[in-house]
Amino acid sequence: MKKTILLTILLAVFASCSDSDTYEDIETPPTTPTNPTNPTTGVTYNKDVKSIIDANCVSCHSSGRSAAFRPLTTFAQVKAAVESAGLLGRIQLQSGQQGLMPQGGRMAQANIDLIVKWNTDGLKEN
Ligand code: HEC
Numbered sequence: 001m002k003k004t005i006l007l008t009i010l011l012a013v014f015a016s017c018s019d020s021d022t023y024e025d026i027e028t029p030p031t032t033p034t035n036p037t038n039p040t041t042g043v044t045y046n047k048d049v050k051s052i053i054d055a056n057c058v059s060c061h062s063s064g065r066s067a068a069f070r071p072l073t074t075f076a077q078v079k080a081a082v083e084s085a086g087l088l089g090r091i092q093l094q095s096g097q098q099g100l101m102p103q104g105g106r107m108a109q110a111n112i113d114l115i116v117k118w119n120t121d122g123l124k125e126n
Contacts, residue, residue, distance in 0.1 A: 042121045042122075042124060043114055043117045043118040043120075043121045043124075044118070044121075044124045044125060044126050045075045045078065045079070045118065045123075045124065045125045045126070046075070046125060046126050047126070048114050048118065049078065049114065049115055049118050050075075050078075052107070052111045052114065052115065053072050053078055056102050056107055056111070057072050057101065057102060058072060058073055060102075060103070061073070070085060075125045079123050079125075082115075082118075082119055082123060083123075087101070087115075088115065088116060088119060091106075091107060091112050091115060092112060092116070093106075094106070
């Protein structure tokens with residue numbers, strides 16, 4: 001009889017231990033999606049923005065070109081262009097509007113949204 005009671009207590013303790021959440025279970029964040037065109041995490045220059053600028057802007061905006069082509073090859077240059085050269089406004093103009101960047105035609109909306117969100121997220125490098 002004593003053995004049965006002891007066994008029951010042990011089983012109960014064991015069961016309650018394995019049921020409870022561990023500290024790790026509670027602290028583990030949910031997996032974050034990494035789709036760059038629909039970021040739910042903060043947008044950063046190195047993770048998201050640099051590849052868009054390299055593919056769409058640097059052919060004209062590099063230091064090898066004349067002074068009219070403000071270089072956009074580094075984090076500091078692109079950040080400064082957002083802050084003081086109207087980069088966000090230029091990329092959001094409609095096709096055919098004067099001043100649209102890139103000059104050849106409007107980028108995909110996903111790219112535009114990403115750069116706008118980069119600004120909203122604080123123009124972080126990393
Ligand atoms: C085909 C060449 C070309 C491409 C590609 C291009 N630009 Fe430009 N960009 C120019 C020229 C030329 C000017 C100067 C004339 C003007 O202000 O419209 C300029 C001006 C700008 C300015 C204003 C600079 C200042 O100092 O006032 C910004 C900002 C800009 N571009 C951003 C971009 C961004 C961002 C991209 C890519 C998404 C891009 N450009 C792609 C040719 C280009």
